[in-house]
Amino acid sequence: MVTVAGTATSRGFVSGPVFLYVGDRDAALPEYRLPAEKVGAELARYREARAETRRQLEGVVTDVAARVTSTEADIFKNHLVILEDEVIIASIEKLIREERLNVEAAMRRVVDGFRKSFERMNDPYLRERARDLDDVERRMLRVLTGRAETALSQIKSPVIVVADDLTPSETVSLPRRYILGFATNRGSATSHVALLARAMGIPAVTGLGDITSRVKAGDHVLLDGTNGAVTVNADRETREQFARLIWRERELMAALEESRQQPCQGMQVKLLANVQPGIPFGSLAAFGAEGMGLYRSEYLWLGGTDEPTENEQTIAYTEAVKAVAALGPDARVVFRALDIGGDKMVRGAKAKEANPFLGNRSIRFLLSRRDVFRAQLRAILKASACGRAALMYPMVATIEELRQANAELIRAMEQLRMAGIPFDDHLPVGCMIEIPSAALNADIFAKEVSFFSIGTNDLVQYTMAADRGNEQVSYLYQPTNPAVIQLVDRTAQAAKRAGIPCAVCGESASDPILSVLWASLGVTELSMSASYIPVIRKTLRSVPPADGEALAGEVRALCATAGAADIYAHVKAFMRARVPDLEELQSFFAPVGADR
Ligand code: PEP
Ligand code: MG
Numbered sequence: 001m002v003t004v005a006g007t008a009t010s011r012g013f014v015s016g017p018v019f020l021y022v023g024d025r026d027a028a029l030p031e032y033r034l035p036a037e038k039v040g041a042e043l044a045r046y047r048e049a050r051a052e053t054r055r056q057l058e059g060v061v062t063d064v065a066a067r068v069t070s071t072e073a074d075i076f077k078n079h080l081v082i083l084e085d086e087v088i089i090a091s092i093e094k095l096i097r098e099e100r101l102n103v104e105a106a107m108r109r110v111v112d113g114f115r116k117s118f119e120r121m122n123d124p125y126l127r128e129r130a131r132d133l134d135d136v137e138r139r140m141l142r143v144l145t146g147r148a149e150t151a152l153s154q155i156k157s158p159v160i161v162v163a164d165d166l167t168p169s170e171t172v173s174l175p176r177r178y179i180l181g182f183a184t185n186r187g188s189a190t191s192h193v194a195l196l197a198r199a200m201g202i203p204a205v206t207g208l209g210d211i212t213s214r215v216k217a218g219d220h221v222l223l224d225g226t227n228g229a230v231t232v233n234a235d236r237e238t239r240e241q242f243a244r245l246i247w248r249e250r251e252l253m254a255a256l257e258e259s260r261q262q263p264c265q266g267m268q269v270k271l272l273a274n275v276q277p278g279i280p281f282g283s284l285a286a287f288g289a290e291g292m293g294l295y296r297s298e299y300l301w302l303g304g305t306d307e308p309t310e311n312e313q314t315i316a317y318t319e320a321v322k323a324v325a326a327l328g329p330d331a332r333v334v335f336r337a338l339d340i341g342g343d344k345m346v347r348g349a350k351a352k353e354a355n356p357f358l359g360n361r362s363i364r365f366l367l368s369r370r371d372v373f374r375a376q377l378r379a380i381l382k383a384s385a386c387g388r389a390a391l392m393y394p395m396v397a398t399i400e401e402l403r404q405a406n407a408e409l410i411r412a413m414e415q416l417r418m419a420g421i422p423f424d425d426h427l428p429v430g431c432m433i434e435i436p437s438a439a440l441n442a443d444i445f446a447k448e449v450s451f452f453s454i455g456t457n458d459l460v461q462y463t464m465a466a467d468r469g470n471e472q473v474s475y476l477y478q479p480t481n482p483a484v485i486q487l488v489d490r491t492a493q494a495a496k497r498a499g500i501p502c503a504v505c506g507e508s509a510s511d512p513i514l515s516v517l518w519a520s521l522g523v524t525e526l527s528m529s530a531s532y533i534p535v536i537r538k539t540l541r542s543v544p545p546a547d548g549e550a551l552a553g554e555v556r557a558l559c560a561t562a563g564a565a566d567i568y569a570h571v572k573a574f575m576r577a578r579v580p581d582l583e584e585l586q587s588f589f590a591p592v593g594a595d596r
Contacts, residue, residue: 001235004208008228009187009194011531011589012203013246015239016180019159020217021152021170029141031105034096042096046103049143053083056139060169074278074300074312075132076169081306082136088114104144111137135167155179160223162215165206166193176200181223183211183230197225198531201283205230226588249588252581256534259541260288266541267519267548272334272527274505277316281323284530288537291331292324293527294453294505297376298339307372313379321387332388334430334453334527335380337405338372339394341365357467362395367404377412384424392430392453397437399444406448432505434458439487442494452495453527454518456506460484478564479508480517485559485567489552492522503527512539512582517555517571520548535589542578 034042057080065073082088088110095106111133118130152161153173158180163170165186171193182197187206197204203225215221215232222231222242231238272293273284277300284292300308300316308316320333341353341361353359366373380391393405406429416423433439434455442452456479461468463483466476478484488504495502503525508514510528515536518526520543526536543551551574558567575582 001231001233001238002214003229003231004211004214006183006205006208006211006228006230007187008225009206010182010197010202010204011226012181012201013222013224013226013242013249014160014181014203015220015222015242015246016158016160018162018215018217018219018221019155020212020215021161021163021166022212029104029108030102030145031108032102034100034102036100039097039100042103043093045144046092046096046106049103049140050083050089052143053136053140054080056143057083074308074316078132079136079139079169082133083140104141107137107140131165131167135169138167139169160221162211162221164212171196181225182206183208183221183223185209185212196279198279198529200280201286201531252585252588253534256538259538260534262541264541266543267516267545269515269519269523269540270501270503270525271533271537272503272505272525273530273533274527275320275333275530277320281320284323285326287530287533289327289331289530289533291327292320292333293503293525295320295333295335296339297336301338301340310375310379313376314382317380317383317389318386321383321389325387330388332390332428334390334392335383336432337363337366337380337391337393338376357461363393363401363405364395366393367401367408370408373405373408374412374415377409378416381412381416381423381427382421384427385422389424390428390430390451392432392451394432394455395434395458396431396445397435399441399448402431402445402448433487433491434462434506436463436487439491442491443497446494446498446500449500451501451503452491453503453505453525454488454491454523456484456488456504456508459487459506460508463487479511479514480567480571481564482559482562482567485517485521485555488518488523489521489556492518492524495524496522501525510536512536512579512586513568513571513575515539516543516548516551516575519543520552520555522552532589535585538585539575539579539582543575547574547578 057076061073061076061080064076091110092103092106095101095109096103101109115130115133118133119127121127152170153175155175155178158178160181160183161174161179162183163185165184179202181202182193182204184193184206185208187193194204194206203223205223205225205228208230211230219232220234222234222239224230234242270290271288272291273287273289274294274296275281275292276296300313317335324331324333339362341356341359360368380389383389391409393402396402409429413423413425428450430451430453431438431445431449432453432455433442435458438445439459446452457468460477460479464476464478464481466473468477492502501524502522504518504523505527509518509526510532512535515526516539519540528536551571554570555567558570562570579585
């Protein structure tokens with residue numbers, strides 16, 4: 001028996017036989033020098049293989065768009081872009097022509113060079129995109145060498161897939177109903193397999209190092225996606241313990257489901273899902289999401305090599321508004337306008353800024369690039385004709401920015417009206433509160449918007465002047481600092497006075513303790529990764545509204561004297577008295593990985 005620790009990527013406990021998938025990336029490739037007279041034929045072989053790969057990819061795009069989602073199909077559209085990349089093609093042809101290398105060897109050399117540059121990038125999301133390059137290379141090599149399609153599509157019974165890492169092509173070729181779990185050597189929270197596993201609710205552990213060399217096909221493994229561990233050929237005692245964990249998890253799930261069915265006596269808060277293009281929306285209803293409270297549109301830009309066109313955006317947004325109808329008659333998608341800059345850079349973005357988090361981010365970027373802004377607004381408006389949608393602006397610091405953004409919206413509406421294109425002309429427009437200046441001026445903003453959505457991830461960073469991604473200052477990342485609490489309180493009270501809803505859509509919404517704190521201060525909606533909704537629902541339902549009001553009074557008083565840790569401990573003690581199994585629920589269902 002051996003237990004290997006890795007990264008908890010998609011929670012849950014599962015046991016089953018191993019399907020060991022050894023990709024063909026490391027297979028030995030033919031490498032030889034061509035006689036001069038064969039160079040022309042080799043160039044032709046390369047071009048024919050590229051044409052065949054293009055045909056295959058076009059087929060995959062159509063198939064995936066029909067079977068999965070159009071945003072997943074975009075991954076393969078990007079593969080087409082990589083396949084036709086002029087620099088890559090010229091470099092490969094140069095090696096064939098000048099060094100007389102065979103195609104396979106020339107391609108491996110060029111792709112290795114590009115892969116290294118991707119892997120050196122700081123942004124984990126971009127680093128992960130080296131997998132797309134691998135995927136295109138593998139597909140080309142299969143065409144060149146005549147090797148069969150990946151073995152993953154041959155899976156015919158329930159298995160735990162153990163692999164080095166999976167490319168997007170491999171992931172979409174999986175017969176999903178037979179996949180119990182994933183265990184991979186590599187991969188991160190933003191790898192394709194991680195996103196897919198979380199979206200489908202399949203347990204997964206990534207970053208296991210050399211798990212592929214520690215198991216054989218057919219070995220029995222216990223996979224703990226909640227704590228990030230895989231045990232191979234466990235002894236009887238360990239298996240029994242694990243079986244008890246599986247049962248306990250099922251009991252807790254059943255209890256969560258039951259609490260969902262019962263009439264709510266506790267705090268009334270709408271629970272919404274944070275979503276992003278590229279992830280299937282199918283599981284949102286099972287978690288009980290009442291809508292999509294934050295649609296992170298920037299992922300359409302981050303995932304691709306080019307900016308998404310207005311038409312591509314319209315298709316993606318329409319898909320979301322159609323899917324949201326399954327969550328209830330009032331359910332809607334809150335589209336957040338492009339939140340780019342800071343830690344999320346578009347490929348090929350110009351001018352490096354010394355202080356990107358304080359720079360040309362989000363609404364500032366959009367107001368400086370009206371062409372991009374207007375195209376996005378038109379795409380959201382067009383989608384709004386097909387279902388319930390709302391729009392919100394990120395990173396608004398001043399009332400003038402809000403007014404300028406709304407003026408653009410009116411212009412976009414006029415353009416569509418002139419063209420006879422339908423849209424919802426009562427589209428609700430809200431504003432994110434994630435900068436202290438907006439929170440302090442919440443009364444002014446509340447008169448001009450239909451809702452607020454507090455982005456605590458940024459509000460904490462800007463209040464505390466502590467970079468949200470910098471480990472060295474993470475001790476200052478304090479959602480319960482009295483300064484942050486007062487800003488949330490002020491915003492929620494301004495919303496209440498104006499009669500508009502006030503949401504929290506930062507990660508703090510999925511912390512049971514903080515969810516109760518925000519609700520007690522008057523926050524009316526919480527938006528989070530859908531899988532955390534059941535625990536948050538049970539937690540909120542355990543607090544009678546009158547107790548919530550008392551808690552708000554206690555916390556307001558504490559803000560005059562206490563620090564963040566004491567306030568958190570105070571709310572936790574309050575919760576422990578009402579939800580005795582709070583800690584156990586957290587240990588089974590606490591957020592694993594990041595939701596983006
Ligand atoms: C936030 O800042 O809390 C938020 C939801 O936005 P993001 O994390 O995408 O910046
Ligand atoms: Mg933010």
